[in-house]
Amino acid sequence: MATESANGVSSPELNERDVVITTNDNRNFTVKIGVARVSKTINNMIQDLGESLDLSSGIPLPNVDGPIFEKVLEWCEEHKNAPEIKVEQDPHTRERKWFTMTEWEEEYFRKFLSHLWDLAMAANYLEIPSLYYYTCQKLAERIKGRTPEQIREMFGIEDDLTEEEKAEIRRTNVWCTY
Amino acid sequence: MDSTPSPISPRTPNEIICDVLYCLEREDTAQCQMVCQEWNNLIVSLKNLLPTRYFNVLWFLKEEIRLYRASFGDLPEFRLYVNGTNVDNWTNNRVNVNQKYQNRSAQEVIQYLKDAEYGNIDINYMDTKGLLKILKDVSTITEGPIKAKRSNCQAQRLDDFL
Numbered sequence: 001m002a003t004e005s006a007n008g009v010s011s012p013e014l015n016e017r018d019v020v021i022t023t024n025d026n027r028n029f030t031v032k033i034g035v036a037r038v039s040k041t042i043n044n045m046i047q048d049l050g051e052s053l054d055l056s057s058g059i060p061l062p063n064v065d066g067p068i069f070e071k072v073l074e075w076c077e078e079h080k081n082a083p084e085i086k087v088e089q090d091p092h093t094r095e096r097k098w099f100t101m102t103e104w105e106e107e108y109f110r111k112f113l114s115h116l117w118d119l120a121m122a123a124n125y126l127e128i129p130s131l132y133y134y135t136c137q138k139l140a141e142r143i144k145g146r147t148p149e150q151i152r153e154m155f156g157i158e159d160d161l162t163e164e165e166k167a168e169i170r171r172t173n174v175w176c177t178y
Numbered sequence: 179m180d181s182t183p184s185p186i187s188p189r190t191p192n193e194i195i196c197d198v199l200y201c202l203e204r205e206d207t208a209q210c211q212m213v214c215q216e217w218n219n220l221i222v223s224l225k226n227l228l229p230t231r232y233f234n235v236l237w238f239l240k241e242e243i244r245l246y247r248a249s250f251g252d253l254p255e256f257r258l259y260v261n262g263t264n265v266d267n268w269t270n271n272r273v274n275v276n277q278k279y280q281n282r283s284a285q286e287v288i289q290y291l292k293d294a295e296y297g298n299i300d301i302n303y304m305d306t307k308g309l310l311k312i313l314k315d316v317s318t319i320t321e322g323p324i325k326a327k328r329s330n331c332q333a334q335r336l337d338d339f340l
Contacts, residue, residue, distance in 0.1 A: 089200070092295060095229035096200045116184040120194045136194065139184070140201030148212035156185040160215050169211045169218060175231075175290040176208040 019046070020058040027066035028058060031073060038076035040127035063125045068118045075131045078104060085130045098137055109138045116142070117155075148178075192220055199224070204231040204293075231294035236326065238301045238309065245291070258284050265308045269315055288319045296326035299336065313337075 015034030021042070022028050036059075037043040045059050061069065088097040101109075112119060116139050123132035143151055152159055161169075170178055199207050199221065207228055211218045221228065233255065235246040245255040256279050260268045269285040279287050301309065316324070317337050325335040 090229070090232075092232040092297070093203070093229045094200075094227070095203055098201065114184050117186050117190055117194075118184075120198075121187070121190060124191070124194055133197070136197040137201050139198045140206075142184070143198070143202060143210065144206050146209065148209055151210065151213050154184075157214050157217075159213075161212065161218065165215065165218065166212065169208075173208040173211065173293070175292060175294075176205065178209075178212060 019053075020056055021069070022058040022060050023064050023066045023069045024062050025066045027069075029066075029069060029073065031076075032080075035073065035076045035080050038079055038128055039072075040129075041125065061126075064122045068115065068122045071112050071115060071119060072122050072126065072128065072131065075108065075128065078108075079128075079130055082130060085133060087129075087133055096137075099134060101134060105134060109134070195220060196224060199228055202229065204229050232297070233294055234297040236291070236296050236299050236324070238299075238312070240302070243312070256287055256290075258287060260284075260308075260312060265311045265315075268312060269319070285319060288316055291316065291324055292320045292322070294324075296324065297328065299324070299326040299329040299331075301329070301331055 015032065015037065017033050018030045019033050019036055020028050020030055021036060033046065037046065042059060042061075046053060064072070085099065089095060090097060109116070116135055120132060120135040120139065123129075123135055142154060146154070148159075151157070170176075195217065199210065202210070207221055211221045233245055233247055234249055235244070237244040237246070241260055243258040243260060246252060247255050259271055269283060269288070271284045279290075313336055323335045323337050
């Protein structure tokens with residue numbers, strides 16, 4: 001991590017300071033800067049504001065609501081010192097290699113299973129690669145081995161494919177057992 | 179603790195759905211195509227980026243075609259018996275080894291070779307005339323080239339043999 005500063009304070013000291021973050025439902029969260037910086041989006045805001053950063057007036061997050069941000073913060077607290085994740089793909093199949101998760105991470109996703117899409121959207125906006133890619137993997141885990149009907153039911157998706165479109169999909173994926 | 183599956187929000191960006199699809203095998207993304215129009219269109223547009231099916235070895239040997247997903251040591255995906263000297267109706271033959279293909283004709287099983295990547299194509303022990311007929315039939319059934327990274331012959335595409 002670079003030793004950038006805000007308010008004239010060096011990075012390690014700054015990381016221990018609190019900053020107020022305001023979500024789109026006007027909830028204020030007082031967070032250690034070192035934790036908030038797990039989000040590249042927030043880190044960039046802190047860097048951009050530099051000397052003019054007012055720690056008490058708050059950083060606005062117009063695209064995230066309080067209940068989801070609370071969950072994101074749990075992740076950031078646990079991963080504040082974690083190294084950057086590396087996204088790799090299988091050279092033959094182009095399939096993304098699956099990450100091995102810790103027991104804490106598995107438990108985290110078990111706890112927030114019904115918020116996976118919201119977590120993915122928040123992690124995408126806040127640029128938290130570990131939370132983003134791990135959540136995508138968890139969503140893939142839910143899809144794997146399931147039929148189209150089961151996937152639709154699970155995610156509340158309407159079947160809007162016509163019979164002609166389905167026939168075309170079957171024709172192009174003739175090796176697939178629909 | 180939440181235990182119900184997650185509903186998808188209509189405002190979920192395609193970028194996120196793509197990153198989920200990148201984690202899946204081709205067989206699973208094929209299932210996803212049947213979910214809804216939006217997912218189908220997305221998968222079709224990402225055809226060259228999404229995971230593909232990969233088979234390590236497609237082996238043409240005496241009176242038999244074998245397909246291996248991972249390596250020679252594993253059980254083949256299928257074994258297709260072919261009479262190398264009488265190949266007029268070989269596509270009506272039945273397939274052996276894997277229950278998944280039982281009671282399917284060679285014609286149906288050969289379609290399984292479509293839309294996949296191959297590590298090796300090995301051709302051994304077939305008489306030339308029979309081999310050419312079989313390769314021609316395979317190319318016709320799969321409606322396109324089957325190409326591999328390596329082969330034990332000069333060509334890397336099945337239709338180059340023809």
